[in-house]
Amino acid sequence: MSANSGFLTSTIGKKYxxxxxxxxxxxxxxxxxxxxxxxxxGAEAYNKYAHALTANPAIYIIEAFLLGVLLxxxxxxxxxxxxxxxxxxxxxxxxxxxxKSASITSRTMIYTGSIxxxxxxxxxxxxxxxxxxxxTYDGVQMRDLFKLVLEKFQDPxxxxxxxxxxxxxxxxxxxxxxxxxxxxxxxHPRYNKFFKYFGYTYAVIVSAGFFSQPLFVFLAR
Numbered sequence: 001m002s003a004n005s006g007f008l009t010s011t012i013g014k015k016y017x018x019x020x021x022x023x024x025x026x027x028x029x030x031x032x033x034x035x036x037x038x039x040x041x042g043a044e045a046y047n048k049y050a051h052a053l054t055a056n057p058a059i060y061i062i063e064a065f066l067l068g069v070l071l072x073x074x075x076x077x078x079x080x081x082x083x084x085x086x087x088x089x090x091x092x093x094x095x096x097x098x099x100k101s102a103s104i105t106s107r108t109m110i111y112t113g114s115i116x117x118x119x120x121x122x123x124x125x126x127x128x129x130x131x132x133x134x135x136t137y138d139g140v141q142m143r144d145l146f147k148l149v150l151e152k153f154q155d156p157x158x159x160x161x162x163x164x165x166x167x168x169x170x171x172x173x174x175x176x177x178x179x180x181x182x183x184x185x186x187x188h189p190r191y192n193k194f195f196k197y198f199g200y201t202y203a204v205i206v207s208a209g210f211f212s213q214p215l216f217v218f219l220a221r
Contacts, residue, residue: 011083014076019183021073022176026202028066029169033209040216043146044137051142074117081110105175112172119165126152153217162214170207177202 035053038046053059105112131151133144152158178199181187187195 011080014080014083015183017072017076018080019180021069021076022180024066024069025073026173026177026180029173029206030202033206036213037209039146039149039213043135043144046146046149047135047142047144048137050145051140054143070117070120074113077110077113103175105171109172109175112168115165115168116172119169149213150217153214156218159214159218163211166207166210169210170203173206174199174203 035049038049127145127148130148133147134141135144135147136142153162176199178195181191181195
C-alpha cells in the first residue's frame, strides 16, 4: 500500500496521471468538436443531437467523471510545476538554445492550461446554464441550443475571444498529445517525429473545427 502511495505521489506517478487524464480530455474535445459540426447541417440536427445527449440519464455520471478528470489533470499539473520550480537551481551558467531549449508550447502549458480551465467554466455558464429557448420536433419539446449558439456567435467580441482561446487550446493540445507518448514510455527516436506531427495535426484539426463554427455563424449573419 505504501509503495503504491509513494508511486502515486512521486513525479513519475503524477506524470502518469497527467498522461491518462490528458488522453480522456483529448478524446473528449475531438468528439465534442465533431458533434458541434452539426451546426452546418441545421437547427434540427444540432438540437436533436444536443437533446439526445442531455436526455440520457447517464449524462450526469459522464459529466461528473469528466469534471473529476479535468480537476485531477489541473491540480496534478500545478503540483508538478511547483515541484519542478523548487527542484531547479535559481541560476544557470548556460542558457539552452535552439533544439535544446523548451518550446513555447512546453513553457506555457501551465498558462494555457489555466486559461482552458477558465474557459470550460465560462463555456458551461454560457451554454449549459445560459438562457433556455424551447423548440418542438416530431412532438418532442427540447431546448433550442442552436438559437443560443447563433445569438452568442453573432457578438464580435465573443467570437474574437472564443477564437483566441481556441488557439491556446491548440497550443495546449499540441504539446500535451505528443507528451502522452513520452510519459507512457512509448517514445522512441525512430517514432518521435511521427508523434510530434501527430500532436500538431490533432491540435490543428480540433482547433480548426471549433474555429469554423463561430466564423461560419458570424460571417453568414
